[in-house]
Amino acid sequence: MSKPKSTLINMVLVLLAITAVSGFSLGYINEWTKGPKEATRLARKLAAIKSVLPEITNNPAEELILLPTGPDQDSLECYVGKKDGATVGYAVSTYTKKGFSGLIRIMVGFTAEGNIVNTVVLEHKETPGLGTKMKESKYKTQYHDKNPATFDIKVTKDGGEIDAITGATITSRAFSEAVQLAYDALVENKVLSQN
Numbered sequence: 001m002s003k004p005k006s007t008l009i010n011m012v013l014v015l016l017a018i019t020a021v022s023g024f025s026l027g028y029i030n031e032w033t034k035g036p037k038e039a040t041r042l043a044r045k046l047a048a049i050k051s052v053l054p055e056i057t058n059n060p061a062e063e064l065i066l067l068p069t070g071p072d073q074d075s076l077e078c079y080v081g082k083k084d085g086a087t088v089g090y091a092v093s094t095y096t097k098k099g100f101s102g103l104i105r106i107m108v109g110f111t112a113e114g115n116i117v118n119t120v121v122l123e124h125k126e127t128p129g130l131g132t133k134m135k136e137s138k139y140k141t142q143y144h145d146k147n148p149a150t151f152d153i154k155v156t157k158d159g160g161e162i163d164a165i166t167g168a169t170i171t172s173r174a175f176s177e178a179v180q181l182a183y184d185a186l187v188e189n190k191v192l193s194q195n
Helices: 006-051 131-134 169-188
Strands: 063-068 075-081 084-098 100-111 116-123
Touching: 006 084, 006 100, 006 116, 063 131, 063 169, 075 169, 084 169, 100 169, 131 169
Parallel strands: none
Antiparallel strands: 063 075, 075 084, 084 100, 100 116
């Protein structure tokens, strides 16, 4: 029995078959894992909300408000936190693209009066050992119990009241900008005055 000849047509057909099987497999696996991925994402988001608004008793995922913001009218997600039926605060998922390595996404908790309760970093690509210090309590506590209406949320180099992370001023500026964006969105959309 002779060995089949390797021709261009045979090679193209084999390559097409391999590509089709690979594409089908990847599509199937993606669909199969879509539900678990979404459940994990939601669990992370709810954990972040509970971190920035620890006293809530409701399920904030059921009370989502989209806050249009900025010139491009991109929306921020705002979760209403309630305790025994009364609104006690808001958890706002905010972001900036001005980090040292690009996108920084954080969750900021505000009281119903607009004071910052806590912040949680959701996503970033900042430099390990420098920009990643934005997650540490030494840096984050500067924002706690501050109201952006009366507290200048900028780094001291820019005339504000936040001490920048040593060696990571760009990250500190970006973090402050994201917090300010969240507060501004609450004010512009008259969420804080609805209490």
